[in-house]
Amino acid sequence: MILDWERQPSPRDLLTLILAGGQGERLHPLTKDRSKPAVPFAGSYRIIDFTLSNCLNSNLRRIYLLTQYKSQSLDRHLRNGWSIHNPELGEFIEPVPPQRRFSTNWYDGTADAVFQNIYLLQQQKPALVVILSGDHVYRMDYRPLIRFHLEKKARATIAALVYPRRLSSFFGIMQVDSNQEVTSFVEKPADPPAMPGRPNESLVNMGVYVFNTETLVRAVIEDSKMDSTHDFGRDVLPALVQGGGIYAYFFEKEDGTTAYWRDIGTLESYYQAEMDFLQENPPFDLWNPNWPIRSYHPQVPPAWIAPREGQVFNSLVSSGCRIHGKVIHSILSPSVFVGENTQITDSIICNDVTIGDGARLRKAIVDKRIKIPAGFVVGEDPEADRERFLVTESGISVIPTGTLFD
Amino acid sequence: MRDIGKMAQLLVVEDERSLRELYQLELESEGYEILLAKDGIEAVELVEKSPPDLIIMDIRMPRMDGLEAMGKILDRYKKIPVIIHTAYQGYKDNFLSWNADAYVVKSSDMSELKAKISEILTHKKNR
Numbered sequence: 001m002i003l004d005w006e007r008q009p010s011p012r013d014l015l016t017l018i019l020a021g022g023q024g025e026r027l028h029p030l031t032k033d034r035s036k037p038a039v040p041f042a043g044s045y046r047i048i049d050f051t052l053s054n055c056l057n058s059n060l061r062r063i064y065l066l067t068q069y070k071s072q073s074l075d076r077h078l079r080n081g082w083s084i085h086n087p088e089l090g091e092f093i094e095p096v097p098p099q100r101r102f103s104t105n106w107y108d109g110t111a112d113a114v115f116q117n118i119y120l121l122q123q124q125k126p127a128l129v130v131i132l133s134g135d136h137v138y139r140m141d142y143r144p145l146i147r148f149h150l151e152k153k154a155r156a157t158i159a160a161l162v163y164p165r166r167l168s169s170f171f172g173i174m175q176v177d178s179n180q181e182v183t184s185f186v187e188k189p190a191d192p193p194a195m196p197g198r199p200n201e202s203l204v205n206m207g208v209y210v211f212n213t214e215t216l217v218r219a220v221i222e223d224s225k226m227d228s229t230h231d232f233g234r235d236v237l238p239a240l241v242q243g244g245g246i247y248a249y250f251f252e253k254e255d256g257t258t259a260y261w262r263d264i265g266t267l268e269s270y271y272q273a274e275m276d277f278l279q280e281n282p283p284f285d286l287w288n289p290n291w292p293i294r295s296y297h298p299q300v301p302p303a304w305i306a307p308r309e310g311q312v313f314n315s316l317v318s319s320g321c322r323i324h325g326k327v328i329h330s331i332l333s334p335s336v337f338v339g340e341n342t343q344i345t346d347s348i349i350c351n352d353v354t355i356g357d358g359a360r361l362r363k364a365i366v367d368k369r370i371k372i373p374a375g376f377v378v379g380e381d382p383e384a385d386r387e388r389f390l391v392t393e394s395g396i397s398v399i400p401t402g403t404l405f406d
Numbered sequence: 407m408r409d410i411g412k413m414a415q416l417l418v419v420e421d422e423r424s425l426r427e428l429y430q431l432e433l434e435s436e437g438y439e440i441l442l443a444k445d446g447i448e449a450v451e452l453v454e455k456s457p458p459d460l461i462i463m464d465i466r467m468p469r470m471d472g473l474e475a476m477g478k479i480l481d482r483y484k485k486i487p488v489i490i491h492t493a494y495q496g497y498k499d500n501f502l503s504w505n506a507d508a509y510v511v512k513s514s515d516m517s518e519l520k521a522k523i524s525e526i527l528t529h530k531k532n533r
Contacts, residue, residue, distance in 0.1 A: 102474070
């Protein structure tokens with residue numbers, strides 16, 4: 001398909017690839033039985049729902065998810081919650097595990113995942129390819145990004161989070177000229193370079209890219225012949241920048257404040273990002289009727305809070321929950337049962353968990369289908385907790401699926 | 407990589423016998439050592455046994471075509487240069503053909519092919 005710079009691209013000109021193959025080792029044990037994008041988030045969602053909702057709300061409707069490890073629960077979630085597109089209209093959301101057409105290996109880095117699927121690009125022949133990550137939580141309209149890419153007649157455009165410079169050392173940082181063309185990349189710099197004219201801010205690579213298809217195909221083929229980590233941020237884009245025509249699209253709120261974007265990499269960042277949604281002014285509005293976050297919702301009744309002893313403060317409580325105890329500053333996924341005289345504080349409780357009478361949970365992540373026995377206590381004695389569970393540096397206890405108590 | 411001065415070994419993958427023989431004659435007279443394969447499957451097997459310095463690959467062949475064979479070979483031996491050598495222009499639009507180092511349309515005059523071979527081998531030596 002020939003790219004016509006002057007007109008708006010139609011949905012058929014655009015193909016979206018979501019990189020959803022991350023092992024998520026640092027999220028273990030939440031990724032014990034599932035891939036990172038399938039990890040539950042904010043009560044009734046999974047991490048992937050945020051990126052897929054961004055796509056839906058931005059009218060990107062031709063989507064391949066490049067999956068890899070432990071993809072069964074992600075596949076099921078896509079089937080149950082996201083079978084909403086009409087293939088007769090050329091719309092789809094389709095998981096693509098490694099086909100090993102040529103390669104005898106699994107995906108070896110994000111660029112290799114695309115390289116191994118060049119035949120999909122050949123079949124679809126889109127003008128532009130949007131590349132996204134399946135494990136980020138943010139709200140973004142991709143349409144202005146695509147418009148920017150077309151206006152600049154770019155070869156590739158990278159979404160750049162405008163971020164406080166002093167906090168930018170953990171990310172890939174871009175430098176740009178006054179026309180927003182990228183001049184260089186630095187990975188996790190000790191002293192991050194500032195944006196032009198804004199000394200206190202840096203440009204963080206969000207892992208959100210728009211490529212001209214031709215540029216993308218040539219770039220991943222070239223990278224495939226290199227001894228590299230086959231990573232877009234580390235290898236492909238720095239090499240492309242040498243040839244020019246790579247632009248940075250600034251992602252920030254309309255009022256110029258920092259937009260919310262989280263790479264859910266570790267248990268700490270997972271916990272913190274969830275807690276962000278308990279604020280009175282959450283990072284972005286889950287209630288916004290113009291930007292619904294879609295998910296799969298089980299057929300269960302509304303949450304029910306018992307009279308007198310059932311108390312809920314500052315929490316997200318999903319459908320199907322029954323609460324006889326006290327829930328404070330916590331997130332409950334669907335169908336959690338909370339017994340009498342319990343106290344749940346600063347915790348994340350996943351689907352179908354039962355919490356026995358008199359239990360006290362503080363700063364705990366309880367994965368699906370656990371039966372917490374009566375009188376159980378976690379989060380009060382870190383030493384004792386460490387003997388039984390994984391406890392993070394900041395003191396979050398993680399109780400993985402399959403844990404039995406006597 | 408082979409020592410400078412040693413004859414470069416080329417693998418010619420071509421299903422038509424008469425063309426195979428013609429290319430062998432022509433390229434041997436240029437001073438190359440020639441290996442022959444008559445389709446993609448043979449090519450993949452031959453490369454496994456002894457990786458050549460360069461591959462000249464036809465596309466339309468029975469059993470396994472050249473694009474598939476090239477994909478399989480480059481997965482294992484990503485530094486072997488491949489020249490696609492086909493009678494058709496149309497495969498240039500196929501992204502899978504972009505994996506090759508050059509695309510030469512077959513012609514009775516073999517000078518373009520010979521020039522590409524020597525250009526790529528020189529470049530490889532200097533790399």
